[in-house]
Amino acid sequence: MARPPAFEKPVYVVRPLLPASDDYAALIREIWGRQWLTNKGPLQDQLELALSKYLRTPNLSLVSSGTTALMLAFRAFELSGEVITTPLTSPATINAITWCGLTPVFADIDPVSLTIDPVAVAQAMGPRTSAIVPVHIYGMPCKVDKLQEIADGRNLRLIYDGAQAFGVEIEGTSILNFGDVCILSFHATKLFNTAEGGAIAARDREIKQRIDALKALGYVDETTVALPGINGRMNELTAALGLANLGLVEAERSGRAKVADVYRSRLAGKPGLSIVNNPDGSNLQYFVIRIDNQACGISRDLFCDRLKEFNVFARRYFYPPCNEIPFYRNLPSSDPQNLKVATRVAREVVVLPHYGALGTVAAHRICDMIDYLLDA
Secondary structure (H helix, E strand, C coil), X not given: CCXXXXXXXXXXXXXXXXXXXXXXXXXXXXXXXXXXXXXXXXXXXXXXXXXXXXXXXXXXXXXXXXXXXXXXXXXXXXXXCEEEECCCCCXXXXXXXXXXXXXXXXCCECCCCCCECHHHHHHHCCCCEEEEECECHHHCCXXXXXXXXXXXXXXXXXXXXXXXXXXXXXXXXXXXXXXXXXXXXXXXXXXXXXXXXXXXXXXXXXXXXXXXXXXXXXXXXXXXXXXXXXXXCCCHHHHXXXXXXXXXXXXXXXXHHHHHHHHHHHHCCCCCEEEECCCCCCCCCCEEEEECHHHHCCCHHHHHHHHHCCCEECECCCCCCHHHCCCCCCCHHHCHHHCHHHHHHHCCEEEECCCHHHHHHHHHHXXXXXXXXXXX
16 A cells, blocks of 8 residues: 555644633632642642542542642551562553552452552462552453452552543442542553643542641641641642533543544454553543564564654553562562563554544554554
8 A cells, every 4th residue: 555644743642631711710810819839729729629529429538730630649558568460551650659668569460450469469468468450441341340349358458640630430430439439540651641741540538538637738627737648739720620521521531432433443464463442431542552573573662762753652551560570570570470460561562543533544653554554
C-alpha cells in the first residue's frame, strides 16, 4: 500500500480536557473576589461534594496529587513492613510505597486483564505483609472479590491505586467502593483532570476524617494538631478547573468511545496485534494494544519509533516494569522469573492516541499508518 501522509502537528496519547476559557475565568474571578486561595476553600468543598455525587462514593477527600493520595492512605493505616503490589504500573505507585518506609513486594499479573493476579498475591505473602496495593491498570478493574477474600483471610489492608480508573464501575458499583480505600489521580493526562490533583475514597467516615487531618498538617480544628500531617491539600485554582471540567466528562467519554470503535473495527484480527478489551463500565482512559514481536513481523519498540515518523506519539505504558527500575531491581521479588507475565506484557503494550477531540477521521488515519507498518 502507498505510504500514508503524516500529521502536520504531533498527535500524542492524550490531550488534556479543558473547559472554555470564559467558564474557567468566571470561577477565577470568584476566587479573586474572595481572596481565598487554599486551606479548604469553598470551591474545594463544592468539588468534593460534586465528585462524591458523580462517583457515588460518600467519603471522598480531595488532595494535591494521586501520589500524595497513596502516601496519605498508607499513613492513615499506619502501615509497616511489606506491601504486595504489581510491577506493571507507574513508578508513582512504588515510589509512594518506598517514601512511606514500606517495602514493595511484586506479584505477577493476569495475562488478560493485566491487573495483579490474586493467586500470585497469595503466594507472595509473608510474615511482614501488612497490605495489598493492587492497581486498576489502564482503568481495568482488578479481581476485587478474590483480593478482598485474601485480605480478609490475613487481616490485611486493601488499598487500591485507581489513578487511571475515574468513573469505572463493576456491575453498576463505583470502583471506589471496593477495598479499604481507593485513590484517584486528576493529573492532566487523566479522563477528568484538575491539572494536578487527586482524591481518596474511604470505606468509612473515620478514615476520611483521619485523611482530612493528615493532609492539613495534622490540624483537626483551629488550634489542635492531632497527627503528624503534611500539606496535601487541593487549592482553589485547581478546584476551579475541576468544577469547570466535570460537566464535560460524559461528552469526552462519548468521543473516546467513537475513537475506540474505529480502532476495534480496523485493528481486530491483525496477526500479532491484539487489543486489550475494556470491560463494561470502563472509563476508556486508554486504548491499549499488544504487539507480539515475532508474530507481528515488527518489534514493539520499532513499531512505536516508526509511528513517530508519521507524527504519532504512541506510548509504551508502562515500560520498563517497576521491578526493572535500577533502585528496585535488587528486591528479591523483582526476579523476572517471578514475574513472567508482567515481563512479557511490558515488552508488548502500546497505548494509542485516544481522546475525544482526536475524532474518527484521525483515528482512521492512524489505522492506515498501522496497516502500512504491518504490511511493510
